Amino acid sequence: MPAVASDSGDFNSLSIVPHSLETQTPRVYPLRTSRTAPPFGRVSISWGRGSTLRVSLLQPGGAESDGEVVEVNLTNAEGGEISEAERQRIAHGSVTPFALLQSRKNQMDELQYDKTWWVHVMEYSNEIKSLLGTSKSYITPTIENPKALLEDVEEPTSLKAAWELMEMFYADKQSQTWIPERLLDWLADFDCLLSATLPTVHAKLVAFQKALVTIQEVENDPEYWEIMSSALGIGWLDIVVKMLRLHGSYQLDQLGTREIESGLVEAVAVLISQMPRLRPHISDEKLGECYNTKPEFMKAWEKWRTQITKLDCHPYWLQCDHKQTRVGLKNMIQIMLGNANVVSNATYHWIELYISHLLYIRPFTVGLESMYTLAQKCMHLKPITNRHKLMGLLIGILEENTEVVLAECSRSFGPWMITHAAELLTAGSAQAEILLHEEQSKIGGICIEELHRLIYAQVLSSHVLTWNIAPIYLTSCMKQGLGLLENLLYKQPVQVLSEVLKDCNILLHSIEICRLNGIDYVSHHMMKIAGVHYWKHGEKGSAVYWLQQAQDEVRLNRIAKHLFDFVGKSVSDESFKQWEGMIDLLGTESKTAGGLEFLKKYRDFRRSLQQVEDGITTDDARKASEALISLMRNPSTPQQFWLHLLNDSLELLNWKDRPLFNVSQTNLLLNKLQELSLARLLPGYVDADLPPDAFRSVRLALASNLGRAILEE
Numbered sequence: 001m002p003a004v005a006s007d008s009g010d011f012n013s014l015s016i017v018p019h020s021l022e023t024q025t026p027r028v029y030p031l032r033t034s035r036t037a038p039p040f041g042r043v044s045i046s047w048g049r050g051s052t053l054r055v056s057l058l059q060p061g062g063a064e065s066d067g068e069v070v071e072v073n074l075t076n077a078e079g080g081e082i083s084e085a086e087r088q089r090i091a092h093g094s095v096t097p098f099a100l101l102q103s104r105k106n107q108m109d110e111l112q113y114d115k116t117w118w119v120h121v122m123e124y125s126n127e128i129k130s131l132l133g134t135s136k137s138y139i140t141p142t143i144e145n146p147k148a149l150l151e152d153v154e155e156p157t158s159l160k161a162a163w164e165l166m167e168m169f170y171a172d173k174q175s176q177t178w179i180p181e182r183l184l185d186w187l188a189d190f191d192c193l194l195s196a197t198l199p200t201v202h203a204k205l206v207a208f209q210k211a212l213v214t215i216q217e218v219e220n221d222p223e224y225w226e227i228m229s230s231a232l233g234i235g236w237l238d239i240v241v242k243m244l245r246l247h248g249s250y251q252l253d254q255l256g257t258r259e260i261e262s263g264l265v266e267a268v269a270v271l272i273s274q275m276p277r278l279r280p281h282i283s284d285e286k287l288g289e290c291y292n293t294k295p296e297f298m299k300a301w302e303k304w305r306t307q308i309t310k311l312d313c314h315p316y317w318l319q320c321d322h323k324q325t326r327v328g329l330k331n332m333i334q335i336m337l338g339n340a341n342v343v344s345n346a347t348y349h350w351i352e353l354y355i356s357h358l359l360y361i362r363p364f365t366v367g368l369e370s371m372y373t374l375a376q377k378c379m380h381l382k383p384i385t386n387r388h389k390l391m392g393l394l395i396g397i398l399e400e401n402t403e404v405v406l407a408e409c410s411r412s413f414g415p416w417m418i419t420h421a422a423e424l425l426t427a428g429s430a431q432a433e434i435l436l437h438e439e440q441s442k443i444g445g446i447c448i449e450e451l452h453r454l455i456y457a458q459v460l461s462s463h464v465l466t467w468n469i470a471p472i473y474l475t476s477c478m479k480q481g482l483g484l485l486e487n488l489l490y491k492q493p494v495q496v497l498s499e500v501l502k503d504c505n506i507l508l509h510s511i512e513i514c515r516l517n518g519i520d521y522v523s524h525h526m527m528k529i530a531g532v533h534y535w536k537h538g539e540k541g542s543a544v545y546w547l548q549q550a551q552d553e554v555r556l557n558r559i560a561k562h563l564f565d566f567v568g569k570s571v572s573d574e575s576f577k578q579w580e581g582m583i584d585l586l587g588t589e590s591k592t593a594g595g596l597e598f599l600k601k602y603r604d605f606r607r608s609l610q611q612v613e614d615g616i617t618t619d620d621a622r623k624a625s626e627a628l629i630s631l632m633r634n635p636s637t638p639q640q641f642w643l644h645l646l647n648d649s650l651e652l653l654n655w656k657d658r659p660l661f662n663v664s665q666t667n668l669l670l671n672k673l674q675e676l677s678l679a680r681l682l683p684g685y686v687d688a689d690l691p692p693d694a695f696r697s698v699r700l701a702l703a704s705n706l707g708r709a710i711l712e713e
Contacts, residue, residue, distance in 0.1 A: 132160035170428030180358035225328030233346040415456040625660040653701035
């Protein structure tokens with residue numbers, strides 16, 4: 001997924017779809033300061049290491065020490081961005097799944113499409129997800145270090161987070177009944193991305209884990225209870241239970257004196273671990289009891305809530321002497337009982353609050369019923385000033401607004417995302433299918449889906465490493481794809497074509513694309529360019545091969561003349577040996593060889609003459625004379641070469657034993673010589689590079705041979 005190609009707006013340019021950089025919205029990079037606040041007296045900007053800017057902020061009227069220096073990462077402003085190399089890998093890796101899905105779509109009838117299409121889309125989605133990286137939750141309950149709350153894993157990407165949102169709400173039909181749980185899993189994997197611009201539970205956990213090694217009695221630390229409540233609020237049950245087991249009352253030397261306190265902590269931990277979950281299955285490291293159907297879940301939920309209420313009213317609370325433990329556990333019980341105020345205080349941004357509501361206040365929510373209304377309420381309770389791009393996409397999905405989803409995919413995640421995610425959209429939304437497939441007169445009669453594929457193909461074609469996969473997307477565009485494919489292959493930029501010619505396999509791939517799509521004239525154009533390129537770079541054999549494949553008679557004849565300048569001087573000339581190997585490459589069919597067919601026959605003729613000079617018998621001399629007659633009769637033999645051939649054949653014409661040419665053959669040669677003498681009178685004729693008396697010597701030899709032939713007959 002290379003960067004978007006620039007375009008002047010000229011329709012005669014190489015761009016497939018006109019594109020202007022003026023339409024791009026400037027990116028805003030937030031400054032996270034800790035000591036200074038606007039207005040600033042002076043701002044200084046300089047380059048830091050890598051793709052970072054170092055911004056120096058000074059307060060007005062203060063000394064230089066009254067300021068702050070912050071770094072702004074230009075390539076990872078929101079976190080979860082991917083490198084250009086990764087974009088190239090993803091672009092190439094996604095071609096096969098996309099092409100396979102299009103092939104299956106074309107082979108399915110309407111009945112199969114309605115019933116099983118989503119299964120194929122899910123297979124496609126899983127292959128794409130594997131390209132975007134493995135999704136491993138940051139929540140890790142089983143780990144050797146008892147104080148290690150989070151596992152150190154590679155940060156996920158925003159692109160994968162967006163893809164999983166699209167899959168969850170549109171493509172995966174099996175997860176429609178447990179979307180709240182899917183959202184919980186999604187947040188567990190990608191809350192770290194939101195930490196770059198927002199305060200999050202994940203960020204608080206990371207900071208607390210660093211400080212945990214220095215804390216002696218965690219139950220006395222208010223932050224310990226605050227973070228546990230926050231983790232419980234968003235359903236990270238395994239983290240909460242593990243943190244509860246760090247409570248000091250579990251120490252062996254404390255069991256006798258803090259028995260009631262330990263019992264209350266354990267009771268809360270057991271209830272948390274037994275929380276009912278409306279989902280078909282759960283991984284081994286996660287806690288909770290799964291239920292497949294809503295009635296079973298509702299029954300288990302009521303029973304679980306009753307147990308929590310009983311614990312909340314138990315008289316043992318009065319006997320708990322440790323205030324922080326009593327208050328902290330009571331607060332966690334209120335979260336599990338669905339106390340809206342406590343849940344709101346435990347979360348940091350609206351998505352966390354949203355998931356808390358789905359878990360504890362509206363646990364029986366199925367599908368998308370009233371989910372957008374709840375999201376609006378949470379956004380009102382937790383307003384934010386710097387919205388992450390994933391939030392914009394999630395809002396559009398919950399609002400069931402296809403236009404917003406398309407806009408967010410295009411604006412925030414680029415052409416690759418909207419081109420490939422369109423298959424997820426149309427699989428799960430009838431409105432999206434109508435919107436994407438309806439022909440639009442304002443964009444040339446094509447549909448929005450085809451438009452985005454054309455734009456993505458333009459982006460691919462603008463980069464030397466990805467142009468060769470652009471035809472896959474163009475051939476899937478029924479309206480304008482073929483015409484723009486011709487434009488792409490016929491008017492390739494010089495830098496792209498030079499890379500193509502470096503690798504013969506890529507050139508063969510392009511020719512195969514032309515063959516499959518019935519645009520052979522484009523492949524001939526590419527082969528001509530390849531022939532000229534190789535000739536200029538000294539690869540004569542490759543040049544001749546590609547020009548033969550392109551049936552370029554004009555250039556092949558020029559090459560024939562060029563070669564003859566080297567090989568046509570004398571039999572012993574070293575230039576003949578230099579070019580003899582390349583002449584062997586020439587074809588025998590005049591349709592593809594052009595004037596080079598003459599050089600191949602001339603090579604055979606020169607070999608025969610060499611044998612004559614070496615003292616071979618009359619039979620070999622006769623074969624050489626037959627080769628000369630064949631050359632002179634062949635229309636592909638250029639006229640300017642006739643004198644060369646006759647001059648080289650003087651020994652044959654003056655053969656002592658007997659005349660090698662009969663009367664008719666000699667008359668043929670005389671006629672050719674007469675035509676040549678008339679041609680010498682025309683303007684623009686260039687004399688052959690031969691001795692001045694060559695013409696007269698040939699005429700005398702022919703006259704002598706004619707007389708001898710008449711006498712013999």
